[in-house]
Amino acid sequence: MKVGFIGLGRMGSAMADRILAAGHEVAVYNRTVAKCSDVVSRGAKLAGTVAETARFGDVVITMLENDAALSSVAMGDGGLLQSLPRGGIHVAMGTHSVALVGKLTEAHAEAGQIFVSAPVMGRPPVAAAGQLGILTGGPAAAVEKCQPLFAVMGRRTFDCGTAPVGAAAAKIANNAVLACAIEAMAEGFALAGKSGVAGSAFLEILTDGLFAAPAYKIYGKLIAERGYLGDAGFTATTGLKDVNLALAAGETVGVPLPSVNVSRDRLLSAIARGNGERDWSVMADEQARASGMA
Amino acid sequence: MKVGFIGLGRMGSAMADRILAAGHEVAVYNRTVAKCSDVVSRGAKLAGTVAETARFGDVVITMLENDAALSSVAMGDGGLLQSLPRGGIHVAMGTHSVALVGKLTEAHAEAGQIFVSAPVMGRPPVAAAGQLGILTGGPAAAVEKCQPLFAVMGRRTFDCGTAPVGAAAAKIANNAVLACAIEAMAEGFALAGKSGVAGSAFLEILTDGLFAAPAYKIYGKLIAERGYLGDAGFTATTGLKDVNLALAAGETVGVPLPSVNVSRDRLLSAIARGNGERDWSVMADEQARASGMA
């Protein structure tokens, strides 16, 4: 297949590499051109504009950091809406708002193009290993056509229905459930801790049975050891962005999310205290303060 | 060892059986005598009173359903405080309030007795297999002395420190984290569902990675399939009891638990709607109603 790829950050580069290595032809575009050099050195074609990338093949993938970047690439001057051929497919693999995904679904349809939302689960090393989880939302035929690409980027796909907005919402909801798990752990650790239980002991209790899963092992450890004071894997500021995406999605489809509100408030407090660049499990620090422990 | 065992419900019976099968001598007592017959048929001695059970050996175990039952057995007329020999050990293995555990710690100490809190994780089949997780809180020597008993009842112990209240709080906190996980899932399923994603798909997304753990697999399935309308594993009413234990513990030690409040409110709504005897994941039904889905 011939594939255009826009957005060569750490995730995008790893994903484009996988597609290239599988024998597909890839044209890449990134606002900061330098980020394309590695992939280009491995055989990708360097496209000069969004439009050139859009016209390179039948499918153009975007892997962009936020709504602003995707809006600009898709709806800006010379953007995908204007340049993607009729019948062409735009696969958005970043995490974007339900509102923007809905808007692009309509706009691409009006332009005779096809829009697929396919956000991913997994960090850069997972992407490099082709082990992402890929959530797909879009017309069945278009999703089917992209399967060979998904197959080299991911370990598996999850069918979120024929509306692109579904995949976006599922990704956002999954992140929101994680935010809630972190806050719930923070509350549990505070309760156990003020009752005299060592953090390490409570961590073992949690993760021994019901919660023997990465979310609890990783974040439980960060909380038990106050690891959020060290290097951040995912910052409070980014976490707030994700949580806001969930609350906005909830507003769009009419779903109140009271537990997510609690996480948001802890993140706001952490950021207000100057901890926005710490790991988002710093919400445990706010929980501790609200418990008179700091 | 010679062990008194009070409380022969489904959990208690399975636990007493394990102790007996390991070669210890066991005297059993239950308010409803009939519940003792199986264990007695396997060799346990039937005690006529709490006091007789208390004087049978050096250790008396209670496995009672709630605070009222434990209060009565421990502090009532002829109860453990009055009948357990000086230096005797009372191991409370039910899930009890931090307030009662604190009170019994003091009362047993005043009576020259030793109190250990050792609540367990696991349902009756797990108890029957001797695979419980046992949280221990109490003086190191007393906990040490009970290890042979814990070893036959459980898969492992978790050291919650030398204060009995710690083990009680850790058990309660673990349950509270579960309540929060159920509510968070309920919110996630509502958000994904109203966005067009099938419950089964969102369940796979959740449990594929970050949340690949029993709590999410079991309760996620109940939510995705509305299984809470069928047989209840753990009722909303019992769930509310647990959640209240957490909030009461939080008040005792000074820890606000905002996420737990959210779960409590959903449980209250479910009970108010007449669903108190359904599985406590029925909180997802309330989340759905609040989302205009029912």
Added chain:
Amino acid sequence: MKVGFIGLGRMGSAMADRILAAGHEVAVYNRTVAKCSDVVSRGAKLAGTVAETARFGDVVITMLENDAALSSVAMGDGGLLQSLPRGGIHVAMGTHSVALVGKLTEAHAEAGQIFVSAPVMGRPPVAAAGQLGILTGGPAAAVEKCQPLFAVMGRRTFDCGTAPVGAAAAKIANNAVLACAIEAMAEGFALAGKSGVAGSAFLEILTDGLFAAPAYKIYGKLIAERGYLGDAGFTATTGLKDVNLALAAGETVGVPLPSVNVSRDRLLSAIARGNGERDWSVMADEQARASGMA
């Protein structure tokens, strides 16, 4: 009328004085006898026991600080249930839990006695002036019979129906609405304050129109001027007791109270930080901390 009066704290003394001054005969009882001396010097009869007070007239009023005191006076040995004549009326004017009021309603009925709940709104000076607001719940004939007494203690009565529990719930609900108003103000002051608006200006804005009422004028001023750091009118610890009464009532009748939870959490934080004896508007201090302002 001949009236027994139990509970001669600041409120009770003022209320008993009013009844006495209106020409009724009053027998008073208080656990700490000394507190009766003033009222006795003004003509009240000193009763030696609860039972003696109960048998003095057709009506016995209790004005006790909490559930424990009322339980003991009503249900203890020689208490009202045992000593009040058949057909006698017990009017409980303290603020008590819906659970206890419900229990006493049943117990008095079984004993052939009549129970009326009549909690009051107003502080001691208001009581001394006979200007209380009195919430009445109980059988119409009994409430009617007590009207001459209510008329000298209060400015007006509010008919909360024929179930004593109604008056208790209404009092508790009114207090809970106040707790929520304080927390809402705390949030508003934090938002305005961090945006550069002087507390005194925001106070004027609030109380100029929509919120031109004592609750906002009094507590808004305490928040704007951080007056909660000075003398406490009503402590955080007492506030928590009230808020807990509301949440317990909500549980009894099946009403989740999410805003009340928010107030409770702020009070818990304040108490955990050592501010339990400050005015309960100290919840604004916790709001400020959660906003990174302290």
Added chain:
Amino acid sequence: MKVGFIGLGRMGSAMADRILAAGHEVAVYNRTVAKCSDVVSRGAKLAGTVAETARFGDVVITMLENDAALSSVAMGDGGLLQSLPRGGIHVAMGTHSVALVGKLTEAHAEAGQIFVSAPVMGRPPVAAAGQLGILTGGPAAAVEKCQPLFAVMGRRTFDCGTAPVGAAAAKIANNAVLACAIEAMAEGFALAGKSGVAGSAFLEILTDGLFAAPAYKIYGKLIAERGYLGDAGFTATTGLKDVNLALAAGETVGVPLPSVNVSRDRLLSAIARGNGERDWSVMADEQARASGMA
């Protein structure tokens, strides 16, 4: 003075009328020209464009419904930023987000213009009577210069400091406190109601003392009588917009608003159920449902 006035809705028309009647010269502009006819018939000059209005005098007032309208008028092609003379004053009297107010403050400053935020409290009849409460935020000299205009539109001004964002935040915070009061009342009415107290009785209790203010009298009555099922004074959808402004402002300045979240969730539920165009006190209907009352 010579005043440009943009935005001739019900509020704007009443306000422009007041200025005109006080003898000032007024040029008016509205996207839908027809709305200007009444004011023009009373002597205002009809401006053909935003730019023409901006250049008419030293002060241009905008009274627009939302951020989108203000953004377009101020920052669009030929908008105020481009057309207002250097040193000219733009007074924004609508309720706008802290983010937009902050942006306009910077943008006007860069253009050598002065920006004042002066949102108002009061509905159209209050505006027609010149009895608005006006919150002012902006450079002292500019606010001073506008005082003659404020004096004819309002009963009084509230000094929210020299940053325009302060006045915007104070207005938003005041609205948010109202949302919280409505939700708190909803909770109180549910608690009292399910305990057997008539809504009319609880309304009297609330508004007799602590809460004897319009917010409680108006909205308490709507709740007690389920008046939210009739004509809407202020819809749930508009209420949600206001509540979102508060939460967004809280995020901008770092203030979590947990009580406001509760109101937002109730509004979302009401809207999800199809009640978006009912009075926003319909949140009491959601509270009732969550209490199993509907």
